[in-house]
Amino acid sequence: MAEVKLFGRWNSPFSQRVEMALKLKGVEYEFIDEDLRNKSPLLLKYNPIHKKVPVLLHNGKPIAESSVIIEYIDETWEGPSILPKDPYERAMARFWVKFIDEKCLTAMSEACSKTGEEKEKAIEEAAQLLKFLEEEIKGKKFFGGENIGLVDISSNFIGYWFGILQELMGLELLTKEKYPNLCEWIDGFINHSFVKDYLPPKDKITEVYKAWLNRRSNFA
Incomplete structure (x- = not known):
């Protein structure tokens, strides 16, 4: 083996x-x-x-x-395909992963870590970037279609971690009112039988973020 x-x-x-x-x-x-x-x-x-x-x-x-x-x-390895078989769809999946990693996650992280005007600027930028994902997921069950694929897996921070952090910080960035399609995807993603069994416990992630927020406040 x-x-x-x-x-x-x-x-x-x-x-x-x-x-x-x-x-x-x-x-x-x-x-x-x-x-x-x-x-x-x-x-x-x-x-x-x-x-x-x-x-x-x-x-x-x-x-x-x-x-x-x-x-x-x-x-x-054999098994369910993670990337699409079609060359164009594979290219687009790679594009969205790059967009998520280099654009969305940076802006969303800064929306949580920055202060003052920089924070407001990051929130505005993140809000604009999330609109692209909101449009991309429209009419789909998952970014990969009917099955979880590369983009869904790569969006896991948006689907799970960010919601916990947003709740702790009192942010109202990613909400059902603003992003109904994206939030519907989040609900389907984190409650999927394959995904929910492997996500870290919410209470433990919450404690990690609380400790991070406490360290930030001590150095403020």
Whole structure:
């Protein structure tokens, strides 16, 4: 049997992306939970450039970056397709993942971490970016159509983590009134039988975010 290890963090949406892909394919693996404040020598060895999780180790060969890992998983193991088969649809899926990672997540994170005018600017930018996803998901069950695919997996922060953080901070950025299609997708995504069994417990994620908010307030 192929040796598969995943260096990740239990509360990382990026690690969770890879776990979802592995589980979707039915791949057995060992999860190595990293302390990101005290990174292991193995993590630094296998990802010397970014020094981040996740890192997939397959038969001793490391692959880094969640979107790259997911494509590798899809091409390596049999099972339900994660990326579309059609070349154009594959290209578009990659486009939306890049849009989510480089645009949406940055603006949404800054909406939570910045203060004053910078915060308001980030909220406005995030709101505009989310409108593109609102339009893209319109009339669809999932971004991948009838089944969960690459874009759905890559939107997991928007679908789960951000809702918890938004509630804690009292933000009203991603709401049903403003984004009915996107919120309908969120409800379907987090309650999907495949997804809900593997999401980190809400109470534990809440405690992580509370600790983060407390550290921020102490340095304010």
